[in-house]
Amino acid sequence: MTKLKLSGVSKAYGATLALRRGDLELDSGEVHVLIGANGSGKSTLCKIVAGSVRPDAGEVLLDGRAVTVSGPRAAQALGIGIFYQELSLADHRSVAENICLPDLPRQNGLFIDRTALRAEAERYIALFETVAGAALQADTIVGDLRADQRQLVEIMKALATEAPILIFDEPTSALDRAQVDRFFEILRDLKSKGRSIVFISHRMDEIFAIGDRVTVIRDGETVGTTTISETSPDAVIHMMVGEQETLATPQAAPPIHAPSTDIALKVEGLTGAGFHEVSFAVGRGEILGLGGLHGQGQSAILKALFGAVAPRSGEVKLAGERLRIDSPRSAIAQGLAYVSGDRGRDGVISGRPILENVTPIHALRNRLLLARPGRLAEKALPALKALNTKFAGLSHSIGSLSGGNQQKIVIARWLIDKPDILLLDDPTKGIDLSAKADLFALIRELAAEGLAIVLYSSEDAELLNNADRILVFNGGSVSRELSGAERTRYNLYQAAYEAA
Amino acid sequence: MNRLTGITANPLLIALVLIAALLFLGDALSPGFASGSQILRLLIVAALLGIVAAGQNLVILGGREGIDLSVGGVVSLSAIVAGNVMNGMDGGIPLAILACVATGALFGLFNGLGVTLLRIPPLVMTLGMLGVLQGLLVVIRQGIPSGRAAPALSEFVTRPFLFGLPGIIWLWIGVGLLMAFILHRTVFGQRVYAIGSNERAAFMAGVPVRRMRIALFMLSGVFAAIAGLCLLGYSGSSFANVGEQYMLPSIIAVVFGGTPLSGGKGGYTGTMAGAVLLVVLQSILTTINIDESGRQMVFGATLLVLMLFYGRGRGLRA
Numbered sequence: 083m084t085k086l087k088l089s090g091v092s093k094a095y096g097a098t099l100a101l102r103r104g105d106l107e108l109d110s111g112e113v114h115v116l117i118g119a120n121g122s123g124k125s126t127l128c129k130i131v132a133g134s135v136r137p138d139a140g141e142v143l144l145d146g147r148a149v150t151v152s153g154p155r156a157a158q159a160l161g162i163g164i165f166y167q168e169l170s171l172a173d174h175r176s177v178a179e180n181i182c183l184p185d186l187p188r189q190n191g192l193f194i195d196r197t198a199l200r201a202e203a204e205r206y207i208a209l210f211e212t213v214a215g216a217a218l219q220a221d222t223i224v225g226d227l228r229a230d231q232r233q234l235v236e237i238m239k240a241l242a243t244e245a246p247i248l249i250f251d252e253p254t255s256a257l258d259r260a261q262v263d264r265f266f267e268i269l270r271d272l273k274s275k276g277r278s279i280v281f282i283s284h285r286m287d288e289i290f291a292i293g294d295r296v297t298v299i300r301d302g303e304t305v306g307t308t309t310i311s312e313t314s315p316d317a318v319i320h321m322m323v324g325e326q327e328t329l330a331t332p333q334a335a336p337p338i339h340a341p342s343t344d345i346a347l348k349v350e351g352l353t354g355a356g357f358h359e360v361s362f363a364v365g366r367g368e369i370l371g372l373g374g375l376h377g378q379g380q381s382a383i384l385k386a387l388f389g390a391v392a393p394r395s396g397e398v399k400l401a402g403e404r405l406r407i408d409s410p411r412s413a414i415a416q417g418l419a420y421v422s423g424d425r426g427r428d429g430v431i432s433g434r435p436i437l438e439n440v441t442p443i444h445a446l447r448n449r450l451l452l453a454r455p456g457r458l459a460e461k462a463l464p465a466l467k468a469l470n471t472k473f474a475g476l477s478h479s480i481g482s483l484s485g486g487n488q489q490k491i492v493i494a495r496w497l498i499d500k501p502d503i504l505l506l507d508d509p510t511k512g513i514d515l516s517a518k519a520d521l522f523a524l525i526r527e528l529a530a531e532g533l534a535i536v537l538y539s540s541e542d543a544e545l546l547n548n549a550d551r552i553l554v555f556n557g558g559s560v561s562r563e564l565s566g567a568e569r570t571r572y573n574l575y576q577a578a579y580e581a582a
Numbered sequence: 583m584n585r586l587t588g589i590t591a592n593p594l595l596i597a598l599v600l601i602a603a604l605l606f607l608g609d610a611l612s613p614g615f616a617s618g619s620q621i622l623r624l625l626i627v628a629a630l631l632g633i634v635a636a637g638q639n640l641v642i643l644g645g646r647e648g649i650d651l652s653v654g655g656v657v658s659l660s661a662i663v664a665g666n667v668m669n670g671m672d673g674g675i676p677l678a679i680l681a682c683v684a685t686g687a688l689f690g691l692f693n694g695l696g697v698t699l700l701r702i703p704p705l706v707m708t709l710g711m712l713g714v715l716q717g718l719l720v721v722i723r724q725g726i727p728s729g730r731a732a733p734a735l736s737e738f739v740t741r742p743f744l745f746g747l748p749g750i751i752w753l754w755i756g757v758g759l760l761m762a763f764i765l766h767r768t769v770f771g772q773r774v775y776a777i778g779s780n781e782r783a784a785f786m787a788g789v790p791v792r793r794m795r796i797a798l799f800m801l802s803g804v805f806a807a808i809a810g811l812c813l814l815g816y817s818g819s820s821f822a823n824v825g826e827q828y829m830l831p832s833i834i835a836v837v838f839g840g841t842p843l844s845g846g847k848g849g850y851t852g853t854m855a856g857a858v859l860l861v862v863l864q865s866i867l868t869t870i871n872i873d874e875s876g877r878q879m880v881f882g883a884t885l886l887v888l889m890l891f892y893g894r895g896r897g898l899r900a
Binding site (some may be wrong): 276387390409410414415420422427428429430431432433434438441443444445446450451452453454549 | 592692766767768769770771772773776779780782783784785786789820846847854
């Protein structure tokens, strides 16, 4: 029996079409898996069901009737509960309050009934009693919990809605094996009671362990639904890749067999928050791609290499010399450069003139004391020109530019005094196509000049087209290295989705 | 809200217009208010405030809730230190200057270390430091005479020196030029704006954010100490808590001058105009017989009204 049906829902954010066409049928008593690559629209689809995003078009049918999910409250009233990937917990409140937050038990309609709150919360805590760890109690403050325990609390919060339809958007990313097993037992129990569950995970083994049916979503479009028992991980990956497999012909230079003397940067057993035991080497003139799903440690390791966060252990060697990097300042002094995709946070010095946004690295590396606008402009202009940056004048505020041009300004910083190693952390996020093309042309040029480049991109096509080698990250470590003809979308997905 | 912020587009112009208006008003209330000698006296008082506000301006520009509430305490302590070191003798002036600058820098260093290393919010840190300074002042003054200004110092502050203006006015002009140079023609100045507008981006571009912030608090202490030295010259001898009156006005002058409390934009020229404006306002209030408590209330209210126009934090909906 079809409980929930989405037909032809779509959603655009500005010019970006996040979801082109979403069709989904959810039966009572099934676990329905949703799978797709980075940015394919899974989360948008979930948010539409949960009411936190309104679709531009399409229909949502609940028990055969068309409904409008106007907001999270309406979703709750309709019997839809959701687990959010980016946890929605109040860090300073207790576990009990967080679990019951969507529907706090009241006394006289005004005061919170503490006894009922506790009893209610303890029922859900008891579900995970054997695997949650001693610290997870009703009175514990959520902020004091470990990451996996917080994720369990978010799961309990979703369960506590007792909604007939439950959506879990990557609920297991921080959980250990035993916790996942217990969670799956609970899901099977719910399923037997006729509840409908949408489940998103990037672990192929989990999908096949818990799913009844799987719907594949690719480039904002649901491309098909199959029964889990009649398919295989390989077949699912083929569905995710689709026609694009042939589309991604790597245009990169022939793979470079760098002799050991030409190794620019060597990372050995680097471990830190979000990544462990990562080792790799980048040669001069090479573009090394870091691939895989979002947040598998790619960004974290680039930040650690640049000194923005301290790694716990491991070694970094630059041209054979061991590096001591304790801040971006010392990293810059030793010839590293870093460009963040989050330019608003890490790059743009908002409200300041373009000139001041281009020259800070030049001033630092040359230990300048005076900021002479004429001299600095002489340095800044060629760097801006190399990227085809469009701007009216160096004294104009950087805020007056488009996102793509702002990012070019931030990148131009590193072009006045060239670094040895360029770390690119999803540098094209949210910038237009022509800016992307300018950027990648420049990156290839820089590599030809002998820079070693490490590129993380959340867009698989960018990696496949530009990287000489790709390290696929999965669960914080490198699961596979793709070079030469192995650089295909199929191999990339397979490595990204296999069990960590 | 756009209409409200629109009028604040040129704070300097607004301050100048208000100064002129207040001078006319003062002259109407009490003829002779806007006479040359009277204006000169107002400028001397404004210079003292303006020098304190220079340091305050730097700390606020540096962002992250930067504010220095301890300036008043440093002014008082510096006046006492200077008075005791020179003790009425011109020969002691160089040493007194040195002692004052060291005192200001030291307390600024404490503030800076507290804010950066111990991560105490500037408001709390500098308020605590003000408490320490006030306690210190009480201890120092027990039984010990607080010293006298050297004649040369008093002359520097009160007597015409060049083109009919006393030395302190020239000093203030010098501070103004220095501030403009630092903020607009040095890498240090660019970094002040950088950490004030996007600290994280500045950090990622290699700006030594902590050292910068410590330096700003130290400069604030030094400017306050120089003002304390000049204040001693102005009043001849130091008395308890002479500097207390500078805390609130130094902040108001900065905000009036177009530097929002959130930092990252603005400059010192506006602050100078703000300082003059506040001194003229204070003088008018005195002329119409409003006592100290009344003046304090007007100043406090001025700051609150100013916040409506300038420098409020961004709302939930940007």
